[in-house]
Amino acid sequence: xxxxxxxxxxxxxxxxxxxxxxxxxxxxxxxxxxxxxxxxxxxxxxxxxxxxxxxxxxxxxxxxxxxxxxxxxxxxxxxxxxxxxxxxxxxxxxxxxxxxxxxxxxxxxxxxxxxxxxxxxxxxxxxxxxxxxxxxxxxxxxxxxxxxxxxxxxxxxxxxxxxxxxxxxxxxxxxxxxxxxxxxxxxxxxxxxxxxxxxxxxxxxxxxxxxxxxxxxxxxxxxxxxxxxxxxxxxxxxxxxxxxxx
Numbered sequence: 001x002x003x004x005x006x007x008x009x010x011x012x013x014x015x016x017x018x019x020x021x022x023x024x025x026x027x028x029x030x031x032x033x034x035x036x037x038x039x040x041x042x043x044x045x046x047x048x049x050x051x052x053x054x055x056x057x058x059x060x061x062x063x064x065x066x067x068x069x070x071x072x073x074x075x076x077x078x079x080x081x082x083x084x085x086x087x088x089x090x091x092x093x094x095x096x097x098x099x100x101x102x103x104x105x106x107x108x109x110x111x112x113x114x115x116x117x118x119x120x121x122x123x124x125x126x127x128x129x130x131x132x133x134x135x136x137x138x139x140x141x142x143x144x145x146x147x148x149x150x151x152x153x154x155x156x157x158x159x160x161x162x163x164x165x166x167x168x169x170x171x172x173x174x175x176x177x178x179x180x181x182x183x184x185x186x187x188x189x190x191x192x193x194x195x196x197x198x199x200x201x202x203x204x205x206x207x208x209x210x211x212x213x214x215x216x217x218x219x220x221x222x223x224x225x226x227x228x229x230x231x232x233x234x235x236x237x238x239x240x241x242x243x244x245x246x
Contacts, residue, residue: 004028004030005028005029005030005084005085006029006030006031006032006076006080006082006083006084006085007021007024007029007030007031007032007083007084007085007086007087007227008031008032008034008072008073008076008083008085008086008087008120008124009021009024009031009032009033009034009087009089010034010063010087010088010089010090010116010120011034011035011036011063011089011090011091012031012033012034012035012042012045012089013033013035013036013038013039013040013041013042013045014038014041014190015187015189015190015194015216016089016139016184016187016190016216016219016220017087017089017090018041018045018216019190019215019216019217019219019220020087020089020216020219020220020223020224021033021045021049022045022048022049022220023217023220023221023223023224024085024220024224024227025048025049025052025054025056026052027224028054029054029084029085030054030055030056030080031049031054031055031056031057032056032057032059032072032076032079032080032083033045033046033049033056033057033058033059034059034060034061034063034072034090035058035059035060036060036061036062036063036090039060042058042060043058046058055079055080057075057076057079057080059071059072059075059076063090063112063116063119063120064090064108064111064112064115064116064119065119066119069116069119069120069123070123072120072123073120073123073124073127077127082127082131083124083127083128083131083134084131084133084134084135084227085134085135085136085137085227086120086121086124086134086135086136086137087137087139087223087227088116088117088120088121088136088137088138088139088161089139090112090113090116091112091113091139091157092108092109092112092113093150093154094109094150094151094153094154095149095150095151096150096151096152096153097151098151098152101151101152101153105153106152106153109153109154109157110153110156110157110160112157113154113157113158113160113161114157114158114160114161114164117138117161117164118164121136121138121164121168121179124136125172125177128172128175128177129175129177132175132176133176133177134176134177134178135177135178135179135180135226135227136168136172136177136178136179136180137179137180137181137182137223137226137227138161138162138164138165138179138180138181138182139161139181139182139184139219139223140158140159140161140162140165140181140182140183140236141154141158141183141184141185142183142184142185142186142238142240142243142244143155143158143159143185144158144159144161144162144183145183145238145244145246146244146246148185158183161181162181162183162236165179165180165181165234165236166234169233169234169235170234173233173234178226178229178230178232178233179233179234180226180232180233180234180235180236180237181235181236181237182219182222182223182226182236182237182239183236183237183238183239183240184214184218184219184239184240185214185238185239185240185243185244186204186208186213186214186240186241186243187213187214187215187216187218187219187239188201188212188213188214188215189215189216190216190219193213201213207243208240208241208242208243209241209242209243210241210242211241212241213241214239214240214241218239219239222237222239225237
């Protein structure tokens with residue numbers, strides 16, 4: 001179990017982020033719940049965290065904006081004085097083919113999915129260096145591996161996250177800061193799949209060797225493993241039930 005460690009999770013008001021926040025609290029972490037627009041979702045999960053007697057800080061911030069990121073980390077340090085784990089989870093999804101994709105949608109997707117991982121990682125590194133340790137975990141997607149189905153903007157943002165992971169792992173290892181990625185896919189209670197019809201969901205299940213859609217808790221457990229392991233860095237854990245193996 002964790003001994004008063006602190007995890008900061010971006011985009012923690014719903015889906016994988018929300019379940020991960022509760023999973024870390026159950027394991028003994030104090031939690032910073034970041035959200036952008038879903039205040040209710042963020043405060044609901046904060047209430048759940050308090051029920052297991054862990055401290056929680058809820059902070060609104062658009063993590064694609066450097067000034068708001070600075071304020072997020074300032075408030076976190078003011079409240080807790082440390083950050084042991086950063087989970088770069090904030091993301092947006094939309095579906096477009098290349099000829100339909102507007103430049104503004106491309107830019108916003110890259111900003112939220114990739115730039116935010118850069119900004120938050122940049123903000124946490126001096127904190128973790130001073131502590132002498134830390135974990136950065138970036139939530140990418142199977143789209144980074146095989147292109148996915150949502151469009152070039154989403155696939156590119158997620159592939160960029162893997163490049164960022166690999167570079168940071170090399171640079172930061174001498175400082176005892178470990179950097180890894182998780183690439184979920186076909187998670188039935190998060191993202192676009194949560195809105196699919198039963199027929200469409202069954203079509204996906206038929207393609208998955210383990211015979212079911214994933215759940216956010218499956219991803220949360222992989223994230224916690226990386227947070228607790230002290231000898232894994234520069235790696236990517238695929239959480240997809242065998243749908244993609246590479």
